[in-house]
Amino acid sequence: MDESNESTITRREMIAATTTAVTALAFSGMTGVQATSIQHTVPLSLAQVSFTVNGRAQSLNMDTRTTLLDALREHLQFTGTKKGCDHGQCGACTVLVNGRRINSCLSLALQHQGDTITTIEGLGTPDKLHPMQAAFVKHDGYQCGYCTPGQICSAVAVLNEIKAGIPSHVSASLLEKPVATNMELRERMSGNICRCGAYSNIAEAMSEVAQKQA
Amino acid sequence: MKTFTYERVNTPVEAAAAAARTPGAKFLAGGTNLLDLMKLEIEAPPHIIDIGKIGLDKIESTPAGGLLIGALVNNTDLAAHSIVRRDYGLLSRALLAGASGQLRNKATTAGNLLQRTRCPYFYDTNQLCNKRVPGSGCAAIAGFSRQLGIIGTSNACIATYPGDMAVAMRALDATVETVNAKGAKRALSLDRFYRLPGQTPHLETILEKNELITAVLLPPPVGGVHIYHKVRDRASYAFALVSVAAIIQKNGSGRVAVGGIAPRPWRVEGAESLLPSGAKAFAAQLLTGARPTKENEYKLALVERTVAAVLNEANH
Ligand SMILES: Cc1cc2nc3c(=O)[nH]c(=O)nc-3n(C[C@H](O)[C@H](O)[C@H](O)COP(=O)(O)OP(=O)(O)OC[C@H]3O[C@@H](n4cnc5c(N)ncnc54)[C@H](O)[C@@H]3O)c2cc1C
Ligand code: SF4
Numbered sequence: 001m002d003e004s005n006e007s008t009i010t011r012r013e014m015i016a017a018t019t020t021a022v023t024a025l026a027f028s029g030m031t032g033v034q035a036t037s038i039q040h041t042v043p044l045s046l047a048q049v050s051f052t053v054n055g056r057a058q059s060l061n062m063d064t065r066t067t068l069l070d071a072l073r074e075h076l077q078f079t080g081t082k083k084g085c086d087h088g089q090c091g092a093c094t095v096l097v098n099g100r101r102i103n104s105c106l107s108l109a110l111q112h113q114g115d116t117i118t119t120i121e122g123l124g125t126p127d128k129l130h131p132m133q134a135a136f137v138k139h140d141g142y143q144c145g146y147c148t149p150g151q152i153c154s155a156v157a158v159l160n161e162i163k164a165g166i167p168s169h170v171s172a173s174l175l176e177k178p179v180a181t182n183m184e185l186r187e188r189m190s191g192n193i194c195r196c197g198a199y200s201n202i203a204e205a206m207s208e209v210a211q212k213q214a
Numbered sequence: 215m216k217t218f219t220y221e222r223v224n225t226p227v228e229a230a231a232a233a234a235r236t237p238g239a240k241f242l243a244g245g246t247n248l249l250d251l252m253k254l255e256i257e258a259p260p261h262i263i264d265i266g267k268i269g270l271d272k273i274e275s276t277p278a279g280g281l282l283i284g285a286l287v288n289n290t291d292l293a294a295h296s297i298v299r300r301d302y303g304l305l306s307r308a309l310l311a312g313a314s315g316q317l318r319n320k321a322t323t324a325g326n327l328l329q330r331t332r333c334p335y336f337y338d339t340n341q342l343c344n345k346r347v348p349g350s351g352c353a354a355i356a357g358f359s360r361q362l363g364i365i366g367t368s369n370a371c372i373a374t375y376p377g378d379m380a381v382a383m384r385a386l387d388a389t390v391e392t393v394n395a396k397g398a399k400r401a402l403s404l405d406r407f408y409r410l411p412g413q414t415p416h417l418e419t420i421l422e423k424n425e426l427i428t429a430v431l432l433p434p435p436v437g438g439v440h441i442y443h444k445v446r447d448r449a450s451y452a453f454a455l456v457s458v459a460a461i462i463q464k465n466g467s468g469r470v471a472v473g474g475i476a477p478r479p480w481r482v483e484g485a486e487s488l489l490p491s492g493a494k495a496f497a498a499q500l501l502t503g504a505r506p507t508k509e510n511e512y513k514l515a516l517v518e519r520t521v522a523a524v525l526n527e528a529n530h
Contacts, residue, residue: 045219064220064262067249087250088317100290100319106246107320110220111266158315166294169310169450174299190450191314 054122091192120149143196308382371415408478493522
């Protein structure tokens with residue numbers, strides 16, 4: 001689907017337009033007095049934030065409530081990052097902020113003033129896949145693909161965390177450098193849920209990348 | 215989510231002063247608990263004070279040989295810090311047993327301490343909940359209470375404090391340091407930091423309005439074997455049904471705090487002299503006065519057995 005064509009209406013805009021029409025119809029049934037008195041009772045609160053996404057500086061003025069996830073998807077059209085649960089439970093929204101993975105749904109865009117953000121679109125391109133993307137393709141690390149951008153961002157960060165010596169719940173020793181064993185990878189990826197159950201293939205893809213890096 | 219105004223502050227006192235200016239304002243640290251609750255409109259602050267860039271993100275040794283952990287240090291950095299891993303392994307283990315890698319990167323020390331309960335009725339805004347709406351009633355007591363508290367609870371609320379980090383900090387005798395809008399500082403020992411619910415379950419700590427947590431102080435390390443044993447419904451990424459934070463010395467003496475059973479990390483210093491006599495005697499003393507529901511009385515046995523497993527592990 002070509003999402004860059006400005007003259008076509010996306011499905012989302014279509015739904016938004018329909019909702020507006022229905023609302024207008026409902027209001028026109030009211031008396032003039034009531035209809036004109038309907039307005040936002042709570043004024044919207046707007047604020048400014050600047051950060052870098054996938055190498056490009058961005059500056060946004062938006063509703064203070066906007067999460068980083070919604071800023072990426074709805075304001076900047078980086079729709080690779082997915083909205084799953086929107087409560088930090090599923091990991092579909094995982095992105096890298098200053099090199100570390102976070103759930104973009106549980107962060108206000110405003111919290112990221114000056115930050116450097118990398119989404120799945122910034123890791124690699126269809127012609128030049130990131131090694132982790134290539135490994136997911138090779139090992140069938142997905143079925144429906146919805147959780148995949150989050151899984152891949154998380155997987156890239158996990159290998160960096162292991163390299164940096166950050167221990168995990170399953171590390172036998174807190175003092176020795178952790179190794180990318182299957183158990184370590186599975187524990188560290190537990191914040192990314194895959195309802196198709198591609199877990200074992202994801203772990204294999206990650207193992208391959210870890211071995212190549214070593 | 216309800217609309218709110220937003221401001222960034224640069225220093226701890228500025229943060230406290232900003233809170234004093236706007237009634238109902240909330241500090242935003244990592245945001246992983248507050249935003250979650252704001253999306254559900256369980257929290258609806260009219261004003262957000264973003265403290266993410268006020269510093270307080272360092273871990274420093276103190277002249278007395280302890281460790282001062284800044285309020286904004288994230289959970290990953292704290293768990294991975296070399297001194298914490300070496301001398302306060304219990305704390306690393308508790309942190310690593312909590313949440314996910316993504317969340318630990320964002321969650322802060324102060325935010326973690328102040329995370330709110332996971333009682334399912336607190337989260338479901340269609341249900342009665344004294345913690346969410348004071349005086350409305352408690353749907354949990356006659357409801358599904360399998361995950362909820364067995365001790366320290368009241369007839370107004372049986373919720374638990376859900377976190378892991380604070381359970382370890384309780385066993386480590388941590389102190390919470392704060393500052394208010396006038397710049398006055400306080401040091402609050404963790405054993406009295408969390409209130410029991412009584413008739414006011416919405417009041418969860420002894421922090422005053424607008425008081426900002428600046429750090430957590432750990433006393434000098436006490437050695438021993440450090441074990442955090444978390445029992446949960448999944449092997450990873452789930453809150454504790456019961457967790458045991460223990461420091462056991464060679465002679466069998468030790469300290470034990472328990473999570474997942476009470477409105478605060480549950481430690482009874484007076485029971486610890488019984489540790490050398492084994493889990494049964496210790497657990498009986500620790501849980502004196504427990505008032506479980508039919509659905510969660512299994513936690514009485516689970517505490518004893520988890521302590522037994524921990525003592526066994528410490529002896530090997
Ligand atoms: C899916 C999921 C699973 C989780 N699993 C676990 C788990 O297994 N174990 C566990 O322990 N936790 C778990 N958590 C909870 C997590 O640990 C907390 O959300 C996190 O620690 C909160 O830290 P934060 O910095 O994001 O806090 P915020 O959300 O920013 O703040 C939380 C509260 O603290 C207040 N606050 C923050 N900083 C200060 C300060 N310096 N002074 C005064 N007040 C302050 C805020 O105003 C707010 O009321 C889980 C969370 C999620 C979403
Ligand atoms: S146990 Fe506490 S938090 Fe849960 S519904 Fe009752 S009052 Fe609310």
